[in-house]
Amino acid sequence: MQIRDFKLERYFAAYEFSVRHMLSASDCEALSLAELLALADAETRALWQGLKLSYTESQGHPLLRAEVAGIYHGITPDELLIAAPEELIFIAMNVLLAPGDHVIATFPGYQSLYEIAQAAGCTVTHWPLTPGPTGWQLDLDFLARSITPQTKLLVINFPHNPTGFLPTRSELDQIILLARRHGLTIFSDEMYRLLEYRPADRLPSIAELYERGIALSGLSKAFALPGLRIGWLATHDRDLLGRCLAFHDYTTLCASAPGEILGIIALRAKAHILARNLALIRDNAAAFATFCARHSSLVRWLPPRAGSVAFPQLRADLPVAQFVEAVLARKSVMILPGDVFEHTGNHFRVGLGRADFQQALGEVERCVEESGW
Numbered sequence: 319m320q321i322r323d324f325k326l327e328r329y330f331a332a333y334e335f336s337v338r339h340m341l342s343a344s345d346c347e348a349l350s351l352a353e354l355l356a357l358a359d360a361e362t363r364a365l366w367q368g369l370k371l372s373y374t375e376s377q378g379h380p381l382l383r384a385e386v387a388g389i390y391h392g393i394t395p396d397e398l399l400i401a402a403p404e405e406l407i408f409i410a411m412n413v414l415l416a417p418g419d420h421v422i423a424t425f426p427g428y429q430s431l432y433e434i435a436q437a438a439g440c441t442v443t444h445w446p447l448t449p450g451p452t453g454w455q456l457d458l459d460f461l462a463r464s465i466t467p468q469t470k471l472l473v474i475n476f477p478h479n480p481t482g483f484l485p486t487r488s489e490l491d492q493i494i495l496l497a498r499r500h501g502l503t504i505f506s507d508e509m510y511r512l513l514e515y516r517p518a519d520r521l522p523s524i525a526e527l528y529e530r531g532i533a534l535s536g537l538s539k540a541f542a543l544p545g546l547r548i549g550w551l552a553t554h555d556r557d558l559l560g561r562c563l564a565f566h567d568y569t570t571l572c573a574s575a576p577g578e579i580l581g582i583i584a585l586r587a588k589a590h591i592l593a594r595n596l597a598l599i600r601d602n603a604a605a606f607a608t609f610c611a612r613h614s615s616l617v618r619w620l621p622p623r624a625g626s627v628a629f630p631q632l633r634a635d636l637p638v639a640q641f642v643e644a645v646l647a648r649k650s651v652m653i654l655p656g657d658v659f660e661h662t663g664n665h666f667r668v669g670l671g672r673a674d675f676q677q678a679l680g681e682v683e684r685c686v687e688e689s690g691w
């Protein structure tokens with residue numbers, strides 16, 4: 319397979335482990351092993367202490383799948399497959415798509431959500447999110463107009479990376495109605511689900527709502543455990559899940575044994591971990607909104623409704639490349655420019671879940687003042 323570079327990941331690879339601060343990381347401040355183990359109950363502590371580093375069950379540890387199923391309504395442990403989140407995108411796209419298929423994907427977006435389809439010989443229509451008067455918006459008529467007889471798959475990502483957009487329940491229902499009418503599968507990337515700022519805004523998973531829906535989620539974002547490399551696919555479509563399980567034999571075969579047990583501990587402690595991460599996000603989002611208000615001629619805040627990222631816009635006469643390069647060179651703070659998302663609107667991403675966010679923002683503010691921007 320020929321596949322283009324993953325621009326965001328190449329950008330991260332260049333700077334992530336050498337800069338002083340990351341202003342754009344999408345994960346929340348990672349828990350340490352000691353912090354996580356302190357949350358274990360008697361059963362999971364015994365599982366951890368007695369853990370043998372053997373191969374694990376290909377579909378995922380039964381206890382882990384039972385805990386994941388507990389996040390959903392009506393999803394059973396048999397309707398889940400455990401693997402690394404990025405790997406699950408690769409598996410699902412390979413199983414779902416054939417050359418010549420048409421795919422519609424929300425845009426901008428996490429590149430693998432449309433790039434793997436493109437590399438597999440599909441044509442991809444980008445369904446654009448656009449800045450509106452009060453935040454990001456999505457045009458449902460555009461979706462209706464874009465569906466062709468070749469359209470096989472609709473790829474959505476709510477809460478959305480990089481904008482923090484979350485549709486209303488009515489918008490999501492309309493999307494499902496259109497998909498059902500045209501027999502489309504929906505791949506729904508729900509990596510940032512459970513990080514809704516208002517609990518009432520949380521949407522059901524596509525796996526709960528749509529018989530041809532397949533949801534991706536995992537522990538990397540909302541649970542602050544990207545190093546575990548634990549994610550899952552959830553779907554009522556058992557045939558599709560079976561084909562993903564068979565493809566998984568050609569990728570990693572099974573998840574890492576320590577990752578699975580630590581994942582069970584995290585899922586059992588979800589109330590504590592989610593509250594910790596939402597508190598971080600709320601504080602950092604408030605600090606960033608204040609920064610934007612102080613520098614309103616420089617940056618436009620487009621408030622997210624959920625998740626740990628946002629995608630503000632820089633004023634037109636300061637190219638985002640110049641802005642991020644200056645902040646990197648002078649303050650050793652990495653900011654992700656919008657062009658790594660192949661977006662041309664002079665935006666940059668901020669990651670709201672890190673403990674040093676406000677320190678990093680302070681450095682950016684000093685750079686702004688010293689530059690006279």
Ligand SMILES: Cc1ncc(COP(=O)(O)O)c(C=O)c1O
Pocket residue numbers: 344402403404405428475479507509536538544547
């Ligand atoms: C929307 C989205 N989907 C999937 C992933 C992949 O998750 P992971 O890096 O844990 O494999 C990411 C990671 O940034 C993401 O933002």
